Amino acid sequence: MDAGEMDGALGETIEISGIVQGVGFRPFVYRLALRLGLDGTVSNAGGRVLIHAGGPRAALDAFAAALVAEAPPLARIERVERRPAALPEPGFRIVESGAGTVSIGVVPDVATCPACLAEIADPTARRYRYAFTNCTDCGPRFSIVAGLPYDRPATTMAGFPMCPACRAEYENPADRRFHAQPIACPACGPRLWLEREGTEIASGDPIHDAAELLRTGRILAVKGIGGFHIACDATDADAVATLRARKHRPTKPLAVMADLPTAHRLCVISPEEEAALLAPSAPILLLPLRPDAGLSPSLAPGQSHLGLMLPYTPLHHLLIAAAGRPLVMTSGNRSSEPQIFRDDEARAGLAGVVDGFLLHDRPIARRLDDSVARFAAGGLRVIRRGRGFAPLPLALPEDFDGAPPVLAMGGELKSALCLTHGARALLSHHLGDLDEPATGDAFETALADYSALFAHTPQVIAADLHPDYRASRLGAALAEARGLPLESVQHHHAHIAAAMAENGWRRADGKVVGIALDGLGLGEDGTVWGAEVLVCDYRECRRIARLSPIPLAGGDAASREPWRVLLAHLDRALGRAAVDGDAGLAKLFAGKPVPTLRAMMDKGLNAPLASSAGRLFDAVAALLGLAPDRLSHEGEAAMALEAVAEGEAAPYPFAIAAQGDLMEIDPAPLWRALLADLASGRPLPAMAAAFHAGLADAFVSVATKAADEAGIHAVALSGGVFQNVRLLEETVARLRARGLTPLIPSHVPANDGGLALGQAVVAAARQMA
Numbered sequence: 188m189d190a191g192e193m194d195g196a197l198g199e200t201i202e203i204s205g206i207v208q209g210v211g212f213r214p215f216v217y218r219l220a221l222r223l224g225l226d227g228t229v230s231n232a233g234g235r236v237l238i239h240a241g242g243p244r245a246a247l248d249a250f251a252a253a254l255v256a257e258a259p260p261l262a263r264i265e266r267v268e269r270r271p272a273a274l275p276e277p278g279f280r281i282v283e284s285g286a287g288t289v290s291i292g293v294v295p296d297v298a299t300c301p302a303c304l305a306e307i308a309d310p311t312a313r314r315y316r317y318a319f320t321n322c323t324d325c326g327p328r329f330s331i332v333a334g335l336p337y338d339r340p341a342t343t344m345a346g347f348p349m350c351p352a353c354r355a356e357y358e359n360p361a362d363r364r365f366h367a368q369p370i371a372c373p374a375c376g377p378r379l380w381l382e383r384e385g386t387e388i389a390s391g392d393p394i395h396d397a398a399e400l401l402r403t404g405r406i407l408a409v410k411g412i413g414g415f416h417i418a419c420d421a422t423d424a425d426a427v428a429t430l431r432a433r434k435h436r437p438t439k440p441l442a443v444m445a446d447l448p449t450a451h452r453l454c455v456i457s458p459e460e461e462a463a464l465l466a467p468s469a470p471i472l473l474l475p476l477r478p479d480a481g482l483s484p485s486l487a488p489g490q491s492h493l494g495l496m497l498p499y500t501p502l503h504h505l506l507i508a509a510a511g512r513p514l515v516m517t518s519g520n521r522s523s524e525p526q527i528f529r530d531d532e533a534r535a536g537l538a539g540v541v542d543g544f545l546l547h548d549r550p551i552a553r554r555l556d557d558s559v560a561r562f563a564a565g566g567l568r569v570i571r572r573g574r575g576f577a578p579l580p581l582a583l584p585e586d587f588d589g590a591p592p593v594l595a596m597g598g599e600l601k602s603a604l605c606l607t608h609g610a611r612a613l614l615s616h617h618l619g620d621l622d623e624p625a626t627g628d629a630f631e632t633a634l635a636d637y638s639a640l641f642a643h644t645p646q647v648i649a650a651d652l653h654p655d656y657r658a659s660r661l662g663a664a665l666a667e668a669r670g671l672p673l674e675s676v677q678h679h680h681a682h683i684a685a686a687m688a689e690n691g692w693r694r695a696d697g698k699v700v701g702i703a704l705d706g707l708g709l710g711e712d713g714t715v716w717g718a719e720v721l722v723c724d725y726r727e728c729r730r731i732a733r734l735s736p737i738p739l740a741g742g743d744a745a746s747r748e749p750w751r752v753l754l755a756h757l758d759r760a761l762g763r764a765a766v767d768g769d770a771g772l773a774k775l776f777a778g779k780p781v782p783t784l785r786a787m788m789d790k791g792l793n794a795p796l797a798s799s800a801g802r803l804f805d806a807v808a809a810l811l812g813l814a815p816d817r818l819s820h821e822g823e824a825a826m827a828l829e830a831v832a833e834g835e836a837a838p839y840p841f842a843i844a845a846q847g848d849l850m851e852i853d854p855a856p857l858w859r860a861l862l863a864d865l866a867s868g869r870p871l872p873a874m875a876a877a878f879h880a881g882l883a884d885a886f887v888s889v890a891t892k893a894a895d896e897a898g899i900h901a902v903a904l905s906g907g908v909f910q911n912v913r914l915l916e917e918t919v920a921r922l923r924a925r926g927l928t929p930l931i932p933s934h935v936p937a938n939d940g941g942l943a944l945g946q947a948v949v950a951a952a953r954q955m956a
């Protein structure tokens with residue numbers, strides 16, 4: 188008989204690992220133990236939660252089941268281990284963490300929970316209409332953490348001493364605010380005010396006054412969780428036009444915030460999409476816009492989808508309710524600079540953009556952009572990983588256990604860092620484009636920030652093969668300074684490796700076929716790649732096919748001016764005489780410096796060869812009249828092409844031929860078919876659909892051949908072009924029809940925002956030998 192077994196009562200220790208610290212887990216355990224009448228203690232122990240419990244067998248079993256089933260929304264339970272133990276003392280207590288206890292848990296910021304929402308709507312509650320209400324289940328986290336352990340003095344709430352009422356809640360294990368570090372109320376917490384021309388507007392109700400300004404067409408800066416938004420009435424075309432003009436943002440889509448009933452009136456929302464909108468991460472979701480939505484048409488010109496989010500702080504809930512309409516909530520920055528998150532920078536930087544500021548005095552510890560996602564191929568696809576997702580760790584496949592810690596530097600655009608520790612990877616939030624000087628500084632700050640916060644000391648540095656990327660240079664300098672190995676990882680290998688890792692592909696699982704479709708990345712042969720079929724494992728990568736390369740006349744200029752790429756494609760496919768002899772094309776290229784470009788291409792002068800899928804989209808969009816002469820943002824033409832595509836269409840043909848060991852996917856037949864259809868007046872939606880189907884068809888047939896020859900059953904898809912839902916779904920359907928398993932990124936962006944994860948796992952695998 189067990190020593191602890193008396194009167195039918197048993198003793199047990201229960202050890203829980205996963206993300207269980209800083210998420211309200213111990214008070215949850217306490218309340219659960221009281222409910223089930225158990226004795227014992229709960230404590231944090233080295234990143235795990237340790238419970239010593241005593242009671243009848245049935246109650247202990249119910250307890251263990253409820254620990255998993257009813258865990259707080261932020262917790263991620265990885266393992267529960269139960270062992271017999273002596274009976275505990277009567278009663279249940281929370282044991283304080285001793286000094287030196289390492290807290291692993293820094294969790295993402297969490298959207299306002301239903302309980303807090305009910306409280307701010309209750310006129311009898313002391314937090315009625317209080318914009319900074321939060322509890323252990325919700326509120327700011329990563330955006331207020333300045334250091335570890337995660338405790339109030341190490342957050343930007345340090346300057347707000349708790350009032351006695353908040354203190355009592357904070358110290359009461361039965362209260363839902365027990366140890367909620369950002370706990371606050373109107374008596375002791377952050378304050379909200381409205382400011383115009385440097386002066387605080389004396390106002391009893393800044394929310395009401397801000398809403399009034401928005402309703403009358405004014406533009407406001409609103410300080411939120413991870414930075415400033417610029418807000419205006421989304422139904423007011425003049426206000427939207429003014430915002431665009433002042434922000435120098437002519438066409439890039441603007442995100443909208445609305446309450447749920449309004450969201451349903453604006454967009455078609457599936458149950459899965461509604462759940463994602465309401466989730467603690469509360470991302471911006473790209474959703475099909477209803478034609479009768481009544482929004483300003485200039486919100487997302489040429490797009491079929493709208494970026495929509497629900498209010499995710501009490502401040503946003505109150506503001507949206509007071510405004511009584513959907514609001515534009517676009518990042519508060521100038522042009523392509525990083526989002527502003529400090530008050531003084533906002534006052535200086537946004538003075539010419541906004542008519543007023545809705546401010547508060549809780550500092551933001553780090554910039555966190557809103558996350559952006561959409562649903563495609565049956566799952567959530569994160570496009571920008573920011574607030575609400577970072578810094579949730581990603582579990583790597585189990586045989587990465589024992590890997591040396593890696594710091595991966597990411598790419599040049601949509602930069603993000605990745606820090607690994609054994610079989611866990613921490614992919615940072617979106618840090619912006621490093622070709623912007625201001626972003627470069629923010630990147631270095633983030634590197635220091637993450638390394639310190641997560642006490643990370645790398646043994647390997649991983650970077651893109653491109654030596655001139657700012658991140659690669661920084662990585663090389665770090666490796667040099669610390670005497671660490673530097674692993675250079677080819678851009679598309681990193682894309683595919685990220686998709687493998689997120690899908691649990693183990694090192695032991697061997698090779699996959701990878702289809703990498705994106706804009707541009709430096710290839711192993713020194714040319715620019717962007718539409719490749721690879722056969723790879725984590726360590727090595729062999730290219731077996733590419734899209735036929737074309738010269739990008741003017742280099743970067745070709746990425747901004749689609750007609751340059753169109754000219755190169757048509758010259759290659761039809762010959763110059765045929766291009767010049769076509770009346771329609773002559774009109775298209777009228778006034779363009781065609782002879783100069785051709786001379787550059789002939790001489791190879793600032794005309795690098797590239798096999799880019801992104802540029803193929805640009806060129807097709809240009810031919811179909813869907814691209815302006817000069818793009819105002821990356822992906823503009825490709826998104827217009829996706830938006831116009833409609834229905835099923837037979838795929839346009841591509842030629843597939845071997846060039847030595849390399850297969851070449853040649854779009855020449857596509858161009859002939861497109862020109863013939865244009866001449867015969869085929870509707871654009873069908874032509875765009877046939878293009879998507881044709882591209883998917885060509886790459887899947889090459890991938891299938893490679894998979895068959897090598898006895899491979901999995902095909903990983905990645906690269907920014909796979910953000911295109913139609914292309915992704917056409918590709919996935921074809922792979923499945925051929926019995927192949929697609930590996931698709933979900934919480935890791937398919938675009939360059941996911942590169943760092945791929946670099947990290949490749950470097951780790953190479954070091955593990």
Ligand SMILES: [Zn+2]
Binds near residue numbers: 300303321
């Ligand atoms: Zn709450």
Ligand SMILES: [Zn+2]
Binds near residue numbers: 374
């Ligand atoms: Zn208080």
